[in-house]
Amino acid sequence: MNRLDHIHALTVNNDRPLQMRGADRLLLWLRMQYEIIPVDEAGSEPYRVTTRAYTYEIQSASGQAVITWHWHPGSKMTEPHAHMGTTQLAEDSVLSNKDHIATGRVSMESVIRTCIAELKVPARRDDWNEVLALREGLFKLHRSWN
Amino acid sequence: MPGTTSDTDPCDVDEVTEEQGREILDRAAHEALGISGDEFLARFDRGFYDDSDDPAVAGVAMLIPFAR
DSSP states (O other): OOOSSSOEEEESTTTSOEEOOSTTOOEEEEEEEEEEEEOOOTTSOSEEEEEEEEEEEEEOTTSOEEEEEEEOTTSSOOSOEEEEOGGGOOTTOSOOTTOOEEOOOOOHHHHHHHHHHTSOOOOSBTTHHHHHHHHHHHHHHHOSOO | OTTOOBOOOOOOOOOOOHHHHHHHHHHHHHHHHSSOHHHHHHHHHTTTTTTOOOHHHHHHHTTGGGGO
């Protein structure tokens, strides 16, 4: 049950990577933790959902990580970061998969934008940019970390 | 948005029971770490992963609320 004072988990597609369209047959895998918090502001809804942790991963068609974004502040590594997938690392790479590359907080919308705009995943609607911009605007408006 | 073209399907949201949540955690722990969900929880609670920087551990830990 989605009760207050409790952190909840969320997955997409029954915790299986989503098959995206496009020539590269990339996969997108999402896990999040969220909390429902009261809002004490005149004129606003009484509750809203806030993100408490996330892992977003773009995978190759074979299911190997291309890039992973993590934020899990309850662990040793409290800051948001990314891991380069082994598919993107050469034997003589300076980076390894376990290195934490600093990022800001990353929204699910910005990961979807990366898939469409950078990785050439075909969008399923022609107003994708406006839809993502609207959702990202709400994310920035309500984020509590900045 | 009006006037746009979309071939998206309606999105269903399933709220899982604690038992189903434990199955999700168990499957993830097996696939990522080769252990059961219960063993992962036991290790997590006794601090076994406190110094871990393994992305696989972080990924499984994300699902802990499903089991509690």
